[in-house]
Amino acid sequence: MARRAETIEMAVLGLLHEGPLHGYELRKRLNLMFGWGRVLSYGSLYPALKKMLRANLIEEATSPVPVTRRPRIVYDVTEAGHAEFERLMSEVGPTAWEDGNFDIRFAFFGRTDMEIRLRVLEGRRTRLQERLVRIQQDLERTQAEVNRYAAELQRHGVESVEREVRWLSDLIQAERGHTLPDQSASAQPAPEQPAQPISTIPDH
Amino acid sequence: MARRAETIEMAVLGLLHEGPLHGYELRKRLNLMFGWGRVLSYGSLYPALKKMLRANLIEEATSPVPVTRRPRIVYDVTEAGHAEFERLMSEVGPTAWEDGNFDIRFAFFGRTDMEIRLRVLEGRRTRLQERLVRIQQDLERTQAEVNRYAAELQRHGVESVEREVRWLSDLIQAERGHTLPDQSASAQPAPEQPAQPISTIPDH
DNA sequence: GTTAGCATGTAAGGAGTTACATGATTTT
DNA sequence: AAAATCATGTAACTCCTTACATGCTAAC
Numbered sequence: 001m002a003r004r005a006e007t008i009e010m011a012v013l014g015l016l017h018e019g020p021l022h023g024y025e026l027r028k029r030l031n032l033m034f035g036w037g038r039v040l041s042y043g044s045l046y047p048a049l050k051k052m053l054r055a056n057l058i059e060e061a062t063s064p065v066p067v068t069r070r071p072r073i074v075y076d077v078t079e080a081g082h083a084e085f086e087r088l089m090s091e092v093g094p095t096a097w098e099d100g101n102f103d104i105r106f107a108f109f110g111r112t113d114m115e116i117r118l119r120v121l122e123g124r125r126t127r128l129q130e131r132l133v134r135i136q137q138d139l140e141r142t143q144a145e146v147n148r149y150a151a152e153l154q155r156h157g158v159e160s161v162e163r164e165v166r167w168l169s170d171l172i173q174a175e176r177g178h179t180l181p182d183q184s185a186s187a188q189p190a191p192e193q194p195a196q197p198i199s200t201i202p203d204h
Numbered sequence: 205m206a207r208r209a210e211t212i213e214m215a216v217l218g219l220l221h222e223g224p225l226h227g228y229e230l231r232k233r234l235n236l237m238f239g240w241g242r243v244l245s246y247g248s249l250y251p252a253l254k255k256m257l258r259a260n261l262i263e264e265a266t267s268p269v270p271v272t273r274r275p276r277i278v279y280d281v282t283e284a285g286h287a288e289f290e291r292l293m294s295e296v297g298p299t300a301w302e303d304g305n306f307d308i309r310f311a312f313f314g315r316t317d318m319e320i321r322l323r324v325l326e327g328r329r330t331r332l333q334e335r336l337v338r339i340q341q342d343l344e345r346t347q348a349e350v351n352r353y354a355a356e357l358q359r360h361g362v363e364s365v366e367r368e369v370r371w372l373s374d375l376i377q378a379e380r381g382h383t384l385p386d387q388s389a390s391a392q393p394a395p396e397q398p399a400q401p402i403s404t405i406p407d408h
Numbered sequence: 409g410t411t412a413g414c415a416t417g418t419a420a421g422g423a424g425t426t427a428c429a430t431g432a433t434t435t436t
Numbered sequence: 437a438a439a440a441t442c443a444t445g446t447a448a449c450t451c452c453t454t455a456c457a458t459g460c461t462a463a464c
Contacts, residue, residue, distance in 0.1 A: 007451090018350075024415050032342050033354055036335065036361035038303075044452055046417055071460095072415065099241075109353040131240065138236050146222075149313040150237055156371055157240035163367070167360055211423085228443050248424055250445055274432055276443065304423095414461070425450075433442070 006088060007101055008040070008048045013057065013077060013085040014108040020061040022072040023049055034103055049075065057081035085111075092116055097124035118175055125168040132161045210292060211305055212244070212252045217261065217281060217289040218312040224265040226276040227253055238307055253279065261285035289315075296320055301328035322379050329372040336365045 015021060015029055023046055031039045052058045053075075061076040077085070089105075089112050096105050102124050109117050139154050219225060219233055227250055235243045256262045257279075265280040281289070293309075293316050300309050306328050313321050343358050 022415080023417090033358070035342075036339050036358075036365060038452095041453055042415090042417075043419090043454075050417090103357060107351070107354040107357050110351055135240050138239075147311070147314055150311040152375075153307060153311050154237070154240075160364075160367075161240060163364075171356075226443080227445090242424095245425055246443090246445075247426075247447090254445095274443070410464090412461100412463080414459100416458085418455100418457080420453105420455085422453080423451095425448105427446100427448085429446080430444085431442100433440100435440070436438085 007104055008044060009052060009057070010085070010088045010108070011104045012048065012052065012075075013081055013088070014104070014111070016058060016075060016077045016081070017085065017111065020074045020076040022074045024072070026075075033107055052081070055080075057084055090116060092119040092123065094123070094127075096120045097127055114175055118172065121168055121172050121175065125165055125172065128161055128165050128168070132158065132165065135161070211308060212248060213256060213261070214289070214292045214312070215308050216252065216256065216279075217285055217292070218308070218315070220262060220279060220281045220285070221289065221315070224278045224280040226278045228276070230279075237311055256285070259284075261288055294320060296323040296327065298327070298331075300324045301331055318379055322376060325372055325376050325379065329369055329376065332365055332369050332372070336362065336369065339365070 011030055011034075012026060015026060021029070023042075026049075027040055027042065027045050030045070034040075049058070053060075056078055058075045058081050059078050061074040089108060095101060097120055102120075105120060109120075135154065135158055139151075139158060215234055215238075216230060219230060225233070227246075230253075231244055231246065231249050234249075238244075253262070257264075260282055262279045262285050263282050265278040293312060299305060301324055306324075309324060313324075339358065339362055343355075343362060
């Protein structure tokens with residue numbers, strides 16, 4: 001999976017922007033934030049921190065380490081780290097909306113302009129829509145009856161992507177309307193899809 | 205991502221069970237089947253084929269290669285390959301329902317007993333339910349208002365997993381009731397899915 | 409006093425990608 | 437004649453995980 005080098009880096013920088021943290025805690029927060037999918041191991045995090053230290057993006061905080069407490073290495077963002085984070089957050093190209101990157105990018109949306117947010121959201125939506133067209137075409141002229149389970153998997157895949165697209169559309173609309181998505185997309189007791197009108201805006 | 209060694213192997217064996225194929229075509233089918241997520245590169249496939257050749261799981265088919273056609277290396281399953289596939293398909297432990305493996309496992313469900321299918325489906329559902337409990341707990345006592353975007357991401361994650369659980373529940377029910385899932389979870393209005401009965405095998 | 413959780417790391421290796429390299433065949 | 441797509445591979449590299457190694461501190 002793509003998840004290019006800067007992924008952990010961005011996540012760490014983003015979290016440290018909210019205050020200094022040490023590795024162990026950082027990992028917990030990261031897993032809490034993105035842990036619905038995969039969990040990050042120490043074997044990834046600690047080396048990444050070392051690397052960022054060397055690159056001077058973070059530094060060991062001159063610490064409020066309570067004496068009684070076991071020594072922990074608390075990190076803080078440097079000037080360079082702040083600049084790097086800004087740079088990463090203002091990227092609007094494919095790297096921003098690729099599968100492995102989008103989530104982290106999205107989680108720190110609060111630190112960017114709406115203009116950039118919109119571009120990233122729309123970029124991702126377009127990407128998913130392309131994917132959708134492709135797999136729907138496939139679905140049509142494939143062994144639909146040859147392998148029922150494979151077909152069911154495909155069908156479910158299509159639905160998942162469609163769902164994702166709707167989510168993005170809601171978010172885009174919310175951004176444009178200066179409001180947060182108001183929960184209405186929730187599937188909980190929902191019979192289904194509350195038919196909230198998506199656009200006063202041309203689709204796509 | 206887990207996607208342990210046997211993942212490609214199982215997919216290749218499964219496809220070759222439906223008839224001999226050459227590398228290029230194999231890759232196309234694989235991407236068609238699972239391509240909603242990631243695409244498989246030649247750099248992965250060809251070495252895997254070589255390895256399987258060495259392990260005697262597949263062999264170059266004594267081929268129906270039309271003379272006019274450019275020579276292609278067509279592979280076929282060997283006895284050993286067939287046995288290995290059976291072995292892989294009858295595994296009911298965690299490896300069968302782990303994130304990176306489940307899809308492929310599911311796609312070839314047609315080649316296993318209902319008993320095994322049920323165990324794998326239930327295993328996966330349990331795994332996802334555990335995940336769900338964990339992230340819902342997190343969601344409750346987190347910075348819900350600190351970072352609205354992170355919170356929204358979390359909320360969406362919860363919904364996605366819930367959806368996945370419902371899908372699995374429908375499938376399990378369908379297996380038990382000897383019928384195919386009848387679309388009820390679908391968000392599409394689309395009425396189809398011929399509801400052909402799966403088997404007359406007694407319930408687990 | 410022992411288990412569970414806190415805390416930091418390293419080494420080895422797995423699984424896959426990208427980029428490179430090569431060439432035939434079909435379509436435009 | 438060029439472009440697309442068929443077809444097969446290799447080499448280098450990336451990102452990440454598992455397993456190992458170590459030791460402190462809080463709770464039971």
